[in-house]
Amino acid sequence: MDIIGRGFLAGHLTAIADDHQEVVIAAAGVSAAQHTSQSAFRRETALVRELLGRCERSGEKLVFFSTASSGIYARPGRPGTEDGPVFPATAYGRHKYGLEQEVASSSADFLILRLGHVVGHDQPPHQLLPALADQVRSGRVQIFPGARRDLIDVRDVVSIVDALLASGAGRTTVNVASGCSTPIEKIIEHIQDRLGIAAEWAYSGPTVTQEICIAKLRHLVPSVDAMGFGPGYYRGVLDRYLPPGPVGGPAAVSP
Template identity: 55%
Template structure:
């Protein structure tokens, strides 16, 4: 598989580089869910258009990573489904949905993975878990009232992609998530317990949070069923918290650090 990109997700996909020669992974693009200049969205779109034309010429399958976060599925009381209605709540969600539509209309073989909140080693500091770790260590956490978050281990993302390409799944969208939207307070509680500290909590109003349907995922990749277990999010946190807390991996590279992870 040809991996286009040099960031966190591209690095995680490296074990697949020698497999699936028919596939190209677009492991680049915007990873901030808020405060993104329009120029960043434009740059990602132009790059994807160029890659689409290249995949059409070379007859390759293009893998695109979208989002299964509340930015895409703002449906209170409903589990977001790949074939169901979506009402993106942010520019980030609308941008991803627009790029999905470009792929669907292109005629190029493609696979869209809508990712929940991915957790893994060497993650940028603005993403959900390293941002929460940084805030807990600082002694103050800013939370969206009523927020729930679905965590997925990046190792499981790699397993899912490997299996989908191996079985020839094509021209479809797949939610890659645990299917369990955990209250944000529970995630902070677990981080505090593991770090042996407590942080003052401030609440603000935020976007609607909901569950993500994993029925299609489990049908296509049944061996990933363990991700739906009740304690999955705690196992994911325990796998990476030590590394986040031990070094500078949780530093936020932006000049204006995010105050609440989305």
């Protein structure tokens, strides 16, 4: 496996790098959902096109990481599916979806993996858990009522990528998430409890979240049934990657 990139996800994927030949992992792209830099988008587009050309010539499989966030799934009502309509709500989502279409229209073999909010050691500070934990530590958290986040442990992501590649799955798109989106308020409450800090909550305008369907993932990787995905899964993920605070936790949770 040739891993292109040196960031958070690339670092964790090195654990399976020796297990899959003829696979190229594009793990050097834009990873911030709030990203709007056209220069960064252009760099990722150029990289993906270069890797597609390589894979078309060599017969290698390209693994491209997209997003299952509201950047892609932005119409609530029914969970977002890989073969259903998408309505990208952000510049980041439109960029990722455009690259998905380029990958899917190429002659190369590929896996497009739409990721939930991945959590793990050595994350950059702009990603969800480090950013929320920093807000809590600062004493003030910005809340968007209605926002929900589907958290998934990076260790489970690596296991899923490993299983998908071992199965021979190709020329397909797969949601890689827990399938359970948690209200942001519950996530912040658990972070506060874990850190032993009660932050002030500042409310912004309401937002909406579309759930993520993982039926295809469960079909392709039956072992996900043993990963503990469900309504309480996020608590274990947060506990694994947040240091415990003072005994007794915060005095109160801001309303």
